[in-house]
Amino acid sequence: MKIATWNVNSLRVRLPHLLDWLAAQAPDVACLQETKCEDANFPAEELRAAGYCTLHHGQRSYNGVAILARAEPRLACRGIPAFADEQSRVIAADIDGVRVVSVYCPNGQSPGSEKYAYKLRWFDALSGWLAAELAEHPRLAVLGDFNVAPEDRDVHDPAAWEGKIHVSEPERAALRGVMDVGFVDAFRLFEQAEKSFSWWDYRMGAFRRNMGLRIDLALLSPGLAKACRACTIDVAPRRLERPSDHAPVLCDLAIP
DNA sequence: ATGGTAGAAACTCTA
Numbered sequence A: 001m002k003i004a005t006w007n008v009n010s011l012r013v014r015l016p017h018l019l020d021w022l023a024a025q026a027p028d029v030a031c032l033q034e035t036k037c038e039d040a041n042f043p044a045e046e047l048r049a050a051g052y053c054t055l056h057h058g059q060r061s062y063n064g065v066a067i068l069a070r071a072e073p074r075l076a077c078r079g080i081p082a083f084a085d086e087q088s089r090v091i092a093a094d095i096d097g098v099r100v101v102s103v104y105c106p107n108g109q110s111p112g113s114e115k116y117a118y119k120l121r122w123f124d125a126l127s128g129w130l131a132a133e134l135a136e137h138p139r140l141a142v143l144g145d146f147n148v149a150p151e152d153r154d155v156h157d158p159a160a161w162e163g164k165i166h167v168s169e170p171e172r173a174a175l176r177g178v179m180d181v182g183f184v185d186a187f188r189l190f191e192q193a194e195k196s197f198s199w200w201d202y203r204m205g206a207f208r209r210n211m212g213l214r215i216d217l218a219l220l221s222p223g224l225a226k227a228c229r230a231c232t233i234d235v236a237p238r239r240l241e242r243p244s245d246h247a248p249v250l251c252d253l254a255i256p
Numbered sequence B: 001a002t003g004g005t006a007g008a009a010a011c012t013c014t015a
Helices: A011-025 A044-049 A114-136 A169-179
Strands: A002-007 A029-033 A053-057 A065-069 A074-078 A090-095 A098-104 A140-145 A216-220 A228-233 A249-253
Touching (some): A002 A140, A002 A216, A011 A029, A011 A044, A029 A140, A053 A090, A114 A140, A216 A228
Parallel strands (some): A029 A098
Antiparallel strands (some): A029 A065, A053 A065, A228 A249
16 A cells, blocks of 8 residues: 655646656555645546545635545544644545644744644644554554644754744654654654755745755554565655645555 | 645635
8 A cells, every 4th residue: 555645735737747756656546635626616526537536625715635546445534533623734544544634733933833833732632642542543644734844854954943843842742742642653663865844935936945854754563664674755746837836755564 | 934725706714
């Protein structure tokens, strides 16, 4: 099973890139973030024609998460159960015996802000829920834009980013709270090139200069981690005209 | 200390 995640930053704008990328990489499952569209405007027919069943949890203008799958996915939930949230950031489904969760974690704006406090509360709710999920689903994969760079090696210039959003210690502690539930960061199961990132700001030629962060992650339960054959970041779509500011992350699992 | 860019949508917010 090839499973992927991509923050597309507007599905309407990125649909041509997405269709090309699905054809090129042929993932069995793809988690999307920042679709920025309501369910009524979700391009389900175009994706069906490309061979994918879809589930979407959208809203107007902001956020929005989806799961695309070759096999028919069975919806588990939209949003984190028992966490009241007006923002569409989570969708979960069962696909071929794997519980797949697509997450768009809050950005947090800047440390000390109201959005930052929401981000930390949100992570707390996420780890609480995922602990219960993991207890019930040995094959659990949580993929998405976590908006936190786990370690300094995931940051192009750790000194410049120290204490900043995506990197601050409380955010990293919040992410560790998720990891400590029992997940493995699939990317770090393998030797990787230094300065491997998944997001580059649109401004200041950041991509050209590889001034990026690795904030898009594939977290695997132990049961899936032992089946993981590869995890890569596909930078090709970031080089296209009018790209998303994120690159897709692909995970190859040796399960039927 | 600030701005640079992109997207949605409505002249501002979010990232």
